[in-house]
Structure formats: C-alpha cells, structure tokens
Amino acid sequence: MIISFKRACAPIALGLVIGSVTLLSPNDGHAHGGATGVVKERMDVMTMIGDAMKKITAMFKRQVPYDDQEVARLAAVIAEQGGEDLTKLFPEGSLHGPSEALPAVWERWDRFQTVAAQLSEKARVLESNAPQMMPGAMMSFMDLAKTCNACHTEFRKKDEH
Amino acid sequence: MITKRRLALAVVGLGLTGLVSGFAPLPDVWEPSTERQIENISGDPKRGAYVIRTAGCIACHTDAQNGGAELAGGREFDTPYGVFRAPNITPDKETGIGGWSLAMFSDALTKGLRPDGSHYYPAFPYTSYTKMADQDVTDLKAYLDSIKPVSNEVQDHDLAFPFSVREGLGIWKALYFSDGQFQPRPEKSQAWNRGAYLVNGPGHCVECHTPRTLLGGLEAEATLEGTAKSPDGEKVPNITNHPTAGIGQWGEMDVAFLLQMGLTPDGDSVGGSMGEVVRDGTSHFTQDDIAAVSTYLLNP
Numbered sequence: 001m002i003i004s005f006k007r008a009c010a011p012i013a014l015g016l017v018i019g020s021v022t023l024l025s026p027n028d029g030h031a032h033g034g035a036t037g038v039v040k041e042r043m044d045v046m047t048m049i050g051d052a053m054k055k056i057t058a059m060f061k062r063q064v065p066y067d068d069q070e071v072a073r074l075a076a077v078i079a080e081q082g083g084e085d086l087t088k089l090f091p092e093g094s095l096h097g098p099s100e101a102l103p104a105v106w107e108r109w110d111r112f113q114t115v116a117a118q119l120s121e122k123a124r125v126l127e128s129n130a131p132q133m134m135p136g137a138m139m140s141f142m143d144l145a146k147t148c149n150a151c152h153t154e155f156r157k158k159d160e161h
Numbered sequence: 162m163i164t165k166r167r168l169a170l171a172v173v174g175l176g177l178t179g180l181v182s183g184f185a186p187l188p189d190v191w192e193p194s195t196e197r198q199i200e201n202i203s204g205d206p207k208r209g210a211y212v213i214r215t216a217g218c219i220a221c222h223t224d225a226q227n228g229g230a231e232l233a234g235g236r237e238f239d240t241p242y243g244v245f246r247a248p249n250i251t252p253d254k255e256t257g258i259g260g261w262s263l264a265m266f267s268d269a270l271t272k273g274l275r276p277d278g279s280h281y282y283p284a285f286p287y288t289s290y291t292k293m294a295d296q297d298v299t300d301l302k303a304y305l306d307s308i309k310p311v312s313n314e315v316q317d318h319d320l321a322f323p324f325s326v327r328e329g330l331g332i333w334k335a336l337y338f339s340d341g342q343f344q345p346r347p348e349k350s351q352a353w354n355r356g357a358y359l360v361n362g363p364g365h366c367v368e369c370h371t372p373r374t375l376l377g378g379l380e381a382e383a384t385l386e387g388t389a390k391s392p393d394g395e396k397v398p399n400i401t402n403h404p405t406a407g408i409g410q411w412g413e414m415d416v417a418f419l420l421q422m423g424l425t426p427d428g429d430s431v432g433g434s435m436g437e438v439v440r441d442g443t444s445h446f447t448q449d450d451i452a453a454v455s456t457y458l459l460n461p
Contacts, residue, residue, distance in 0.1 A: 049428075050427070050428040050429050051428060052428070053424065053428040053430075054426075054427055054428025055428075057418060057424060057426075057428060060418075061412075061414040061415070061418070062414075104226070142421065142422050145418075145422035145423065145424045145430065146422055146423070146440070146444065148422075148423065148424070148430035149422060149423030149424075149430045149431065149432065149436050149439055149440060149444075150436075150440060151430075151432075152423070152430045152431065152432025152433070152436050153423075153431075153432050153433065153436030153437055153439075153440055154226075156432040156433070157433075158393075158394070158395040158396075158432070158433035158434065159395060159396040159433060
C-alpha cells in the first residue's frame, strides 16, 4: 500500500525526467514492473511527483536545511504535472498491465478532473508561499499533500499484493 | 480466559451439533465483565465532534462513493464472510439511532450489544471501542444527537452460513472479546498513555493492523504486525517498532506527516483504507494527540 508506486520502479533522476521526450513516448516500456504506454507514462509522472514531495518533506522535517528556492522549484515541477496534463494520461479504460487506477477514475471523471486541477493549484500556492517556511509554506504543503491523499484514496487501488 | 475459551469451544461443538440436527439453539456464553455507570454523565457535543474523528466513524458509516450522506450508512464491505453494510448512525428515529438511550449507545460501543440484546458482528470494532472512556462515549452520543437526521434504510448484512447465524456471535465474543475500559500504566508518561488509548481504543488501529484467525479474531500475540490480507483483501503494513519489518526506523515527524497528511517517508501518499483514516480522522487530530500516537507507536 505504502510503497507500491516505488516498488519495482527504475530510479529516474528528476532532471532526466523533466522534458524527456522518451519518457512520454507510448512505446517506452522498460520500467514500472512491465508497465507500457500511457500506464507507464503516468506511473513515471507519479514517481516524479513523489520524488519532489520527498525532497520537500525532508526540508519540512528539518532533515536538510530549508531552501525556499528549491521548494519553489519542486512545487513548480509538481504544478506542471497536474490538471489536463495529468488527466490526459488516463484515457478511458486504460487499466492494463500494472495500472493501479480504479475504474472510479472514469466513473467519476468530473471529480477526478477536479482533484487533478487541485494538484496544480495547491502546488502553485506552495510555490508562491515558499519564501516563508512557517507557517505559510508548511500550511500550503499540507494542503498539497492532502490533495495527493484524496486522489489516492478515491482513485488508486488498494494494495492487494 | 482459558476456562472461557474451553467453554466456548465446547459450546461451538454442541452448537454445531444442534444446528446440524436441527434443534438446540446456540446458548449465549458471553457476558460483559464490567458494568458501566454512564447515565449521570453529561455529554458535550463540541467535544464529541472531536471524539468522532478519533474513533474513525465517518469513513465506515458514510457511503461516500455513492454520494451517501455523512454517517447515514449504507457502505458495503465485501469480505470472505459475506457483505457487511454499515448502519445509519444519524439521529433519524426510524432508520438511524435517534431513539437510542445513552445506555443503549454505550452497550453497542463497549459491549457489542444491539438494543435488543443480540450481538453485533465484530466488523463493528467494539473490541477496541470497549476501551473508550465513558466521557468520550457520552460526548460522542451528544454529537451524534446534534447532527441532522437522515432517513436512509440500510439493508441487513448478506453473510454466508455459518456466519449468518447471529446467535453464534456470543461464542465468538467468548473467544475473542474482553470488555473493559482502557487502563493507563502509571509508570508511563501521559503522552504514552494517551497514545496507547487512541491506538488501542477509539482509533482502533489494531483492527486492521493485526492479523486475524480463521474465525476473525485478532491474533493478540501479533498485535500491529500487519497482515498480507485483511478481511477486505488489503495488504496492511506492520506498524510495530520493529527496525526492519515495522516502523522502528521512523522518527516522530515521520509518524506525524503520515497521520496529518498521509505522506510516507518515501514521498508516496497512502491512499486505500488508510487514506480514508487520514482524511476523515487523523488529519483532524490535535498536535498533542499526533505526538501521543507517535510516542506510543515508537516506544510501545
């Protein structure tokens, strides 16, 4: 349940992922435990978001020094993945391979679109609030993380492995 | 306990014999070990609005996926025993719990007893709620009395034989249920005891994070060790402080971020049933309660 998106993922450096044409190619199917096409694309996007969240989390946990510019940059990376850029990776019925999407994605498409849009909106708020770690950025980060949780709770399969 | 268990096993045998031969209804072998004096306590609905977050009532008693009203029940749980349906716990007098007294409500939560005296299935986690303080039970009732009644008739469970025989639950309770309030450990800190109360009582973490026997009882010796397959088919992680199998390497901030936001240390977001727990429950916890749960889980 907790590590399912990470498990069996080839480690992909964030810098390589951003702007990579290869990543968005529907024929690239070498990672994510056999994922191919659009399923792999969206799993890679989720990995990218997760990596960014992990780096921001480490700063709020004071495991590494807080760097407002880095928080803003990572928040922008997340913001760029939300909205239509995310929902277009979920063509109806794309449940093949190791996809962890629930049919609820298409059954409640409006809600899915709303949450996908919130991902970008909340990330943009974090980006703009990054200079003030406490309480501004922290509160924005919590809002963003709750959006991730809402989407995973409503639209991602439970871990049944 | 051993005597009780032997008695129960004997009754299981007799009961099954009776069922097979078509006579001798199952005798009720379970009785509460404690009596609660709850009638004279006054409830605070505002405090109850917080208690309901600690007790995780909302996720199970709301059919959110089908647009059901909050706490009006109807959510289905498909398990190996059959389909359970969470009841309506709004104060509607016909279809909810609007006609219940405080004693009835307390008996349900802390003794697993329905108003007619029959037993609840343990899909309703009274095995944990029994540890709730009388004040919390009373405040929770006051809160539920204060919300808008919703008329929503919920179908009964649809269970396979022999689980459909509700009378058999007395035997189950004799085997797996000991009622009684949480007993604090005086040598431990206030935060530790509060955390132990939340985890084992209202928060009922043990219900999902502990493996179950074939008959659905919690395996006490494996408390919080997780399970590869919960009754609803989900893999549930080990949250003991074991350094590799559990969360022994986590810090208090890691526990706090998970409970407040659903964020795991590796940047993932939990989703699944825990996502609901976070969304409807732990993300509403006070900072002190988050810290208390961390204190207890990391040093039980």
